[in-house]
Amino acid sequence: MFACSQDGFIAKKEGDNPSLWTSEEDHKLLIENIDRSDWSVMGRKTHELNPKQNRKRVVFSRKVKIIEPINPIIKNQFYFNPDITQWSDFEKLVGLNSKVLILGGTRVHDFFLYLDVLSKIYITIEPLNFKTGIRAFSFINFNDLESFLIAKNYRKEQKKINEKTILVTYSR
Numbered sequence: 528m529f530a531c532s533q534d535g536f537i538a539k540k541e542g543d544n545p546s547l548w549t550s551e552e553d554h555k556l557l558i559e560n561i562d563r564s565d566w567s568v569m570g571r572k573t574h575e576l577n578p579k580q581n582r583k584r585v586v587f588s589r590k591v592k593i594i595e596p597i598n599p600i601i602k603n604q605f606y607f608n609p610d611i612t613q614w615s616d617f618e619k620l621v622g623l624n625s626k627v628l629i630l631g632g633t634r635v636h637d638f639f640l641y642l643d644v645l646s647k648i649y650i651t652i653e654p655l656n657f658k659t660g661i662r663a664f665s666f667i668n669f670n671d672l673e674s675f676l677i678a679k680n681y682r683k684e685q686k687k688i689n690e691k692t693i694l695v696t697y698s699r
């Protein structure tokens with residue numbers, strides 16, 4: 528899941544905390560989805576901007592060669608480098624039947640879209656235009672996402688979660 532501007536940016540710039548511009552309704556959805564999930568997956572920068580010691584996390588980073596605890600005193604938070612470590616090791620780490628929530632940023636989104644393993648994609652579109660910033664995906668234009676996902680057999684649903692914010696859900 529991610530929240531973005533109408534022009535497809537997930538952050539205004541490096542180090543931006545989206546909670547400064549996302550709606551209360553999006554925040555509620557984020558908390559609900561985290562609570563419903565066994566694990567969250569994110570890039571190192573997103574993790575470092577929102578450290579939460581009590582959450583089970585897989586954090587993508589090229590700093591490691593094997594799956595390693597982020598901090599020896601924190602349980603259930605691991606660095607994972609998909610360039611080196613195989614997908615089967617990711618599955619072993621989180622468990623085959625686990626609910627896994629992907630929390631970005633850009634290249635983590637790219638990775639999971641390319642891997643084609645997502646059953647549900649939640650996109651909160653806030654009524655903002657950033658024009659520049661950190662993009663939701665790097666290998667696909669945000670405006671082409673819908674046709675890309677429909678071609679991959681996702682079904683699109685869309686609803687307003689407040690007067691101006693839209694939640695788009697793709698499921699399959």
Ligand SMILES: NC(=O)c1ccc[n+]([C@@H]2O[C@H](COP(=O)([O-])OP(=O)(O)OC[C@H]3O[C@@H](n4cnc5c(N)ncnc54)[C@H](OP(=O)(O)O)[C@@H]3O)[C@@H](O)[C@H]2O)c1
Nearest residue numbers: 529530537538543570571572573587588589631632633634
């Ligand atoms: N609006 C939203 O819903 C939303 C969601 C997520 C993030 N954000 C925001 O987006 C910004 C961060 O996003 P970002 O894209 O710049 O950074 P990011 O994905 O959070 O972190 C980037 C780092 O993650 C690691 N990484 C990412 N993909 C990898 C891969 N395929 N293989 C190995 N390592 C990988 C690398 O770490 P190393 O440098 O350690 O190798 C890379 O430098 C923040 O401002 C954050 O708040 C917004």
